Amino acid sequence: MLNKLEAGNKIYRYYNNLINVGWFTGYIINLSPDRKFFYIRQSRYASHLFLVEMAQTDFLPSIFKEGSGIKIMARLIQHDINGMKSIKLLPLYAERAAKSQLPDIDDVKTEDQPKEKTFNPYFSYNLTPVPGSAINTVLVAGFIDTLIHDTHENGEVKGDCLLMGLRTGLNDVLPVRIYGNRAASEFNTIKRIKDKGKFQPVAFDTQLRSKIIKIDDPEQGELNHIISYVHSSVITTMDPNDCEEHFLGTPDWFLQVQKEWLAQQTEIQK
């Protein structure tokens, strides 16, 4: 992980030459024994539960325990769950979160309850902690890979939900969901342009969300999976006169992606 000085350097916000960073606060739950995996929890609902995986050479510093508050600056990485695309967070920098940055959840269980013998100003002098709310900010840019309407179980199209695959690297496609009544018109706007919007550059300044998806497994019955996605109400296509902030340099991998796609297209047309 980076140190505090390095974490302030904006160059680390870029991944594959595109901006790809998020800031999250919350409580640690389900910390794995090897301190490699945990979930960040921001509310009592599954929609604010995000999987964090430390880099291969990293582990979570021992100042953080199950249930303690944490603030991370993280990369958004593609994560496959049973053939579905999700997002996992790769922390670049982790620090203790201020109480004002942490959400108020009643049933947070810490690893060890506050000991009565040690000094605690809140308990000793009967002080009230400041109210807080969680930080959940995502800055991510990429190219539209796929864009379709979500469908109901019976096959009918959901008019208010689009599923987008956001290409952020040679092998990285992040799931983005566009919600709201404007989804259908956003869809038509994108699909009317040349190539039906394929590889249209877009940049999202929005939030990360999760949802539970139920899958019927023939052997293990119904399984619940937590799928994270970038949540937006609009497809923010880039302004051609003002897109420097999203790029660190030329994304060299893009030409290969495009070449593969063109080869694929001729294959399909055969």
Add this chain to the structure above:
Amino acid sequence: MSNFSLQDWYLSDSQIKLISVIKHHVKAILVTPGAKQLNSLTWMFENHQILGQVSLQDCCSALEISISLIRIRMQYEIYANNLNLINLFNSQLPEVLSEEILVHVDMDLNALRVAKLIWNNPGVNMEQLIKLTDSDIGLSIHLEKLNKFIAKQENQYYLPGRNISNHQNINWAKCWSFYD
């Protein structure tokens, strides 16, 4: 359809004529096997422009409906009538369908190829499918992946685009998001 007349839908006379052209070809596909059926299948699924004949594309643009909707619905009707139309026409998958399939099968081109084979050969059975793909490697896996789009009737495969076996009462037009 017989309970109300088309005039009630505020259609012009020429539009009603175009509907009857489409109806004629649908009937030919579903009822009369032979040369007429072959001709109508080509008219319905291939994009050839025959001189002096109104094409499906012309009908659809005049009626302001998507050509893909008609074709996908035709596949459903072929399935509902349990027809077996192998090697009679050769067309592309509608883009709405192929895009949705590609997202669903995680960009697996081989699965899309199987889907296209079933689209072009509605009513194909397993042995014929193995012959057409030249191998059976992964065929059952592909078919399982395509489960959401395929309908099966007595060992025959169809590609109506939605697995309608459990849901008889759905609005077909609401199932697709067209962008022609």
